[in-house]
Amino acid sequence: MPDREALRDVGFREVLVDLDAVTSNVRALREVTATEHFVAVVKARAYGHGALPVARAALAGGADWLGVATIAEALELRGNGIDAPTLAWLHAPDEDFGPAIEAAVSIGVSTVAQLSAIAAAAGRAGRQASVQLKLDTGLSRNGLPRDVWPEALRVAAELENEGRIRVDGVFTHLSNASLADDTAALTLFDEGVALARAAGLDPALVHAAASAAALRQPEARYNTVRIGLAIYGLSPFQDTAGARALGLRPAMTVRGRVANVKRVPAGSGVSYDYTYRTERETTLALIPFGYGDGVPRAASNLAPVWIGGKVYTISGRVAMDQFLVDVGDSPVSIGDPVVLFGDAGDGFPAVEEWARAAGTINWEIVTRIGGRATGVWVTGNPVD
Numbered sequence: 457m458p459d460r461e462a463l464r465d466v467g468f469r470e471v472l473v474d475l476d477a478v479t480s481n482v483r484a485l486r487e488v489t490a491t492e493h494f495v496a497v498v499k500a501r502a503y504g505h506g507a508l509p510v511a512r513a514a515l516a517g518g519a520d521w522l523g524v525a526t527i528a529e530a531l532e533l534r535g536n537g538i539d540a541p542t543l544a545w546l547h548a549p550d551e552d553f554g555p556a557i558e559a560a561v562s563i564g565v566s567t568v569a570q571l572s573a574i575a576a577a578a579g580r581a582g583r584q585a586s587v588q589l590k591l592d593t594g595l596s597r598n599g600l601p602r603d604v605w606p607e608a609l610r611v612a613a614e615l616e617n618e619g620r621i622r623v624d625g626v627f628t629h630l631s632n633a634s635l636a637d638d639t640a641a642l643t644l645f646d647e648g649v650a651l652a653r654a655a656g657l658d659p660a661l662v663h664a665a666a667s668a669a670a671l672r673q674p675e676a677r678y679n680t681v682r683i684g685l686a687i688y689g690l691s692p693f694q695d696t697a698g699a700r701a702l703g704l705r706p707a708m709t710v711r712g713r714v715a716n717v718k719r720v721p722a723g724s725g726v727s728y729d730y731t732y733r734t735e736r737e738t739t740l741a742l743i744p745f746g747y748g749d750g751v752p753r754a755a756s757n758l759a760p761v762w763i764g765g766k767v768y769t770i771s772g773r774v775a776m777d778q779f780l781v782d783v784g785d786s787p788v789s790i791g792d793p794v795v796l797f798g799d800a801g802d803g804f805p806a807v808e809e810w811a812r813a814a815g816t817i818n819w820e821i822v823t824r825i826g827g828r829a830t831g832v833w834v835t836g837n838p839v840d
């Protein structure tokens with residue numbers, strides 16, 4: 457249990473990211489998955505943790521690739537001196553692939569039209585483009601649908617022979633609907649990989665598994681895994697014990713300081729709509745986080761909050777900038793440290809408890825965190 461002394465430097469409203477946790481999580485996942493390549497997924501500001509520091513921390517832990525959704529995200533890494541191999545897979549309809557090719561960003565391909573546009577941009581840039589063919593094996597999201605595979609593979613092989621592109625990878629993304637569904641998707645993917653080889657392609661990276669499949673379905677690992685959530689120390693199976701058993705440590709702590717404290721009589725309404733009323737004379741602590749900072753309003757009256765060594769429950773509605781907590785007769789004062797969630801091993805509420813309270817998943821809770829909260833990136837155990 458962290459003491460108040462350890463939290464004396466806490467800011468008003470901040471997101472603390474333990475970069476050593478990211479590095480050691482990647483190292484642990486590297487060991488468990490034992491694949492030739494490891495793509496650390498740092499899209500969406502590294503799931504709210506900060507793309508640049510997290511990318512560096514993941515590379516330090518042994519990731520040899522970075523994965524992002526958009527080319528803009530990849531170029532942000534490049535613009536800040538991160539030149540590790542990087543894959544981007546979600547493109548605008550009229551995407552200009554030139555900048556990605558110039559920056560040696562590997563481009564995920566989901567349509568034959570994208571292949572042509574990439575080849576044309578490579579011609580203009582006078583550089584070979586790195587592409588990775590994304591095969592849709594059931595998710596129905598991005599990726600080349602099954603009936604397009606023969607044409608796409610033929611076009612890709614032609615463009616590769618002409619030296620305009622290099623097919624560095626073939627990949628797919630799984631639904632996590634069930635093990636049976638993912639096994640069916642992998643069977644289809646195997647067929648796609650075989651077709652790619654028969655077309656004369658020799659992709660260096662073959663990948664399907666994100667966090668869940670990488671951890672529970674060894675046959676999904678091929679020679680590369682593509683992991684987001686677990687590098688942040690969170691479990692795709694919604695149990696914190698599972699993440700700890702794997703040696704994973706949550707990297708994010710959302711913390712701040714009590715902004716105000718008020719002694720109120722019984723029957724006092726608490727926050728908008730008075731969805732909570734005090735049963736007796738009590739103390740209300742004002743916490744300076746709201747949905748403007750990514751705290752879900754759906755967690756009103758439900759989510760846990762650590763204040764000065766004890767865990768309470770939010771009282772009333774989460775507003776845009778703040779919410780209240782009925783702390784009873786506890787001696788809570790203005791300025792006391794508050795932790796919304798962090799490492800459950802340190803006695804803080806887990807992000808999974810917030811996910812349950814808000815009716816969502818841990819991915820969404822951490823990724824939405826942001827807004828006015830200040831990012832603080834540290835190495836070393838932040839509560840020691």
Ligand SMILES: *Cc1c(COP(=O)(O)O)cnc(C)c1O
Nearest residue numbers: 497629666667682683684685686
């Ligand atoms: C977001 C994403 C991942 C990472 O998924 P996690 O479940 O967070 O590990 C991997 N691949 C693709 C295509 C993605 O969109």
